[in-house]
Amino acid sequence: MKKVTLIHFSPTGGTRKAGLLLARGFGVKVEEVDLTRREGQDIAFGPEDVVILAGPVYGGRMPGTMMERLSRLTGNDAWAIPAAVYGNRAWEDGLVELADGAKARGFRILAGAALVAQHSIVPALAAGRPDQADEEELSGFAKAILDKLANGGGTAEVPGDRPYREWKGMAAVPAAAKEKCTNCGLCVSRCPVGAIPAQRPDTTEERCIRCMRCVSLCPVHARALPAAVQAGTEAHLEPFRTVRGANQLFL
Secondary structure, rough: OOOEEEEEOOOOOOHHHHHHHHHHHEEEEEEEOOOOOOOOOOOOOOOOOOOEEEEEEEEOOOOOHHHHHHHHHEEEOOOOEEEEOOOOOOOHHHHHHHHHHHHHOEEOOOOEEEEEEOOOOOOOOOOOOOOOOHHHHHHHHHHHHHHHHHHHOOOOOOOOOOOOOOOOOOOEEEOOOOOOOOOOHHHHHHHHOOOOOOEEEEEEOOOOOOHHHHHOOOOOOEEEHHHHHHHHHHHHHHHOOOOOOOOEEEO
């Protein structure tokens, strides 16, 4: 095994960080593919390849945009490790949905994981995670996966319900305060779905997937969810602030 490929959909960086910790645990070269990029290319793998597929959990599901962009991949019996990254609340059907998507693209499921990262809407949840303890745990998991490969591999099953739970997302979308927005265009160019018009960067179109990338990268902190929506979300998730969510690992 000379390399591992990390394919991630990580608008605010937490999913990529968690995926990289797992990938680096293999002790080989790590190649990355960023599925938040609107432009992309088809990529084919083979039976000798190991691919980590890391996606964020939104309301117990994988982002529809990520699942659509998996069509760029062809597994050809490559080994896949789906990793559903959640913000300390729950991961529900996100992992099994990601595993099913990988199998539909021709991958074999070698292992799976539900990993914790800082929440994208309420950063106080799982603040600073993944952390040093997570890194040590994922390094051990990577070694266990290597041992499994050395003994011939074998497919793994991950938990979750089918049909997947229904989630329609939040009604509100982030927008910018006109008096703060400098029209720098960063959010326009980096939005995974092109939901911010260049002519009106203070607005957001309905195709927004509420991934919070524009909020996280705005250099003047102009973008935010409506105050009432932000406050309601924080109140709803308050019980999870003092809980250290667990990484769930499946071989």
